Amino acid sequence: MATIQLSQVNKDFRLSRGKLVHALSNIDLTVQEGEFIALLGPSGCGKSTILHLIAGLDEPSTGTVLVDNLAPQELQTKQQLGIAFQEHALLPWRSVQGNLELPFQIAGRTPDKARIAALIELVGLKGFETARPSQLSGGMKQRASIARALCLDPKLLLLDEPFGALDAVTRRSLNLELQRIWQQQRVTTVLVTHTVEEALFLADRVLVMTGRPGRILREVTVPFARSRTPGTMRLEAFHRLVDDLTASLQPEEEPRP
Secondary structure (H helix, E strand, C coil): CCCEEEEEEEEEEECCCCCEEEEEEEEEEEECCCCEEEEECCCCCCHHHHHHHHHCCCCCCEEEEEECCECHHHHHHCCCEEEEECCCCCCCCCCHHHHHHHHHHHCCCCCCHHHHHHHHHHCCCCCCCCCCHHHCCHHHHHHHHHHHHCCCCCCEEEEECCCCCCCHHHHHHHHHHHHHHHHHHCCEEEEECCCHHHHHHHCCEEEEECCCCECEEEEEECCCCCCCCHHHHHCHHHHHHHHHHHHHHCCCCCCCC
16 A cells, blocks of 8 residues: 655646646645545645646646655556546446456456456445446446446555535445445545545545645544444534534635725
């Protein structure tokens, strides 16, 4: 499993008309091996940018990003990185099994039928191996997407709003499923989410970011023991922490003249 280290990371983007956007400012972040962290913050604060930097899909303007003391691109080269986004990105002409065979084929490896079968069962899709994405519900597509991200037994799992497009009931159900999957796999995981309840239910630590330029405003170690259940979200302490983190996300009011 992977250890992640971001040191004094800044990220700027230049728009088409030459305007410079300062997206991230002085990000220092360490994620321990096997830890599950969640990034919370307002839209446009740079949460997904951090995920892209860790994935090696982009590079910082200044500062360093290391995964196991290596550049993230080396983790990509070794096929040790799993990513699932809000859009499931399943190939519509392939079955569930066919989509899970894809990472092996891209890596030039023979698909591991036993591994694929175990992951399909793990995410609750046994019996749907031959179904195509058009025959699956939104929640089932996201389960397949997460299973695909785990196919090559990655050291690091990156989740960018994987349940953001789903209804509240399905989302809560998949939160339970993701917790169960993570507890079995124990892969180092970084989740980007806008939902405070989701972050507190799933993560070991929650990091709250400011608006652009994104900075880490505060860090909260989640006090609730695993395994967490729907009853955890009904605890008074859970609701107090939700209110506390929600207040952290509110922009500061400008002083009145």
